[in-house]
Amino acid sequence: MANFIDRRLNAKGKSTVNRQRFINRYKQQIKKAVSDAVTRRSVTDIDKGEKISIPTRDISEPIFHQGQGGVRERVHPGNDQFTRGDKIERPPTGGAGGNGAGEASDSGEGEDDFVFQISKDEYLELLFEDLELPNLQKNRLNKLVEYQTYRAGYTTDGVPTNINIVRSLRSSLARRTAMTAGKKRELHALEQELTELQNTVGASADRILALKAQIEELKQKIKKVPFIDTFDLRFNNFAKREIPTSQAVMFCLMDVSGSMDQATKDMAKRFYILLYLFLTRTYKNLEVVYIRHHTQAKEVDEHEFFYSQETGGTIVSSALKLMHEIQQKRYPAEEWNIYAAQASDGDNWADDSPLCYQLLEKQILPFVRYFSYIEITNRAHQTLWREYEQLTEKFDNMAVRNIRQVEDIYPVFRELFKKQAV
Structure with a gap:
């Protein structure tokens, strides 16, 4: 009696190879379904897996068959309905059952679209495919590196405390x-x-x-x-080697003034969660600092950031000042990769917008990896947008985009973090 032992690496998931082939073959349809799912989902389940529905016509194998056009002469034995010269109409296609996309039978049955379940990792991989952190390579070359001390054999010179x-x-x-x-x-x-x-x-x-x-x-x-x-x-020898920093901090600045309604805040929250998921796939250690502001800015936790009902007027510079203070105290630029994302409806005091320009120009943009500003509004842009646009001409690590509706969030996100041409 022969015994067969399965020693494959994926013994518990024997269809892994075929699964990857299927995803690569129908990546266009799956990516479209993933991008559509971002706008449909609630904020709490934006990072879960997804059921992908692929039309049957897209997964059917190509076949060769006779065309329906042209003049044809056929003999129909037992014909009692037509005479010579009559034109026969083309039989109807499709049928009942399912979505009507499959082949129908004489009993009215059909085929449903193919439903494919992808995991959380596959979902996020497709969601952030072809994206990268802007200016990361350039900043790596210019930044101060950390050094880690490690044992490097023995030496004949040293201090008495290091004698082996x-x-x-x-x-x-x-x-x-x-x-x-x-x-x-x-x-x-x-x-x-x-x-x-x-x-x-x-x-x-x-x-x-x-x-x-x-x-x-x-x-x-x-x-x-x-x-x-x-x-x-003989003395213990110690050497130093460069270690790339893998820690990052993301500052989330959200306007919670009276002009920001709940729908606008929800769109801002979706953008922040996409950014958080994207950064966690790049950095092992990631900290998030939440700052809410109206006339005054305050550092809060995640729950208060999204669900607090506090509101008031608008002074955007208060949030920028608080961000700079926190960064100077807790997150030195030579040790941390600093990112910032600001969401607002663009409503600000006219006298405060030039101050925001000065704060960003002198205290924030020279130290951050990337500063993204999204303005969630359908109205005409005001002074804050114009001041920020001037900064984008001087700094390549700042970007401003406009979001009008929920469907714009993911395309704008991809535009902000698309891979740069080498």
């Missing part, structure tokens, strides 16, 4: 063995000869005395070899 006792004793033993090996062999031979002479009757007394003198001299020479010498000392 075991390696030093081992080196001492090797040196003493090399320096005394010949003398010990000679000593052993002389001692053996002295023993034989002492056991021999009538042996020469002078020879015995001479041997004893030689033995004593060799012993003194062996004792003079130091147990440990400075040459034997």
Whole structure:
């Protein structure tokens, strides 16, 4: 009886290869379904898997068949309805059942569209495909790097606290063995000869005395070899190597003034969650700082950021000042990758917009990796938008975009983080 053992790496998911082939083959339809799902989902389940429905016509294999056009002559045996010269109408296509997209039978049955379930990882992979963090490569080359100390063998120079006792004793033993090996062999031979002479009757007394003198001299020479010498000392060696920083902080600045209704806040929240998911796939350690502002800015937690009912007037510069203070205290630019995303409806005091320009120009944009501003409004742009547009001409790490409805969120997000041409 033959026994078969399955040693494949994906023994518990034997269809993994076929699954990947299927996703690659129908990636266009799946990506379209994924992008449509972003706008349909609620904010709480935006990062879960998705059921993808693919029309049957898109997964059917191509076949060769006779065309329906042209003039044809056919013989229909048993015909009792038509006579020579009559034109036969084309039979109707489609049928009842399902979505009407499959082949119908005489019983009115059909085929439904093919439904394909993708996992959370596959969903996010397709959602953020062909996207990257802007200016990341350039900033990596210019930023200060961190150094990590690690053990790098042993050295003959060092401070007493770094002495490695075991390696030093081992080196001492090797040196003493090399320096005394010949003398010990000679000593052993002389001692053996002295023993034989002492056991021999009538042996020469002078020879015995001479041997004893030689033995004593060799012993003194062996004792003079130091147990440990400075040459034997070995010290633990430590070196430093560059380690790329993998920590990032994202500042989320949201306008919660009276002009921001719940629908506008919901669109801002969708954008922030997409940005958070995107950054977590790039950085191992990611911290998020939530800042709400009206006339005053305040750092809050996630729940208060999205669900607090506090409202008031609008002074955008208050949020920018608070962001700069937090960044200076907790997130040094040489150790952290700093990102910021600001969402507003563009409503701001006219006198405050020039101050926002100055804050961004001098205190924020020189230190952040990327600053994205989305204005969620259907109205004409006001002074804040115009000031920000001027900054985009001076800084390539800032972008401003306009969102009018929920369907614009994902396309705008892809536009902000699309891969840059090399």
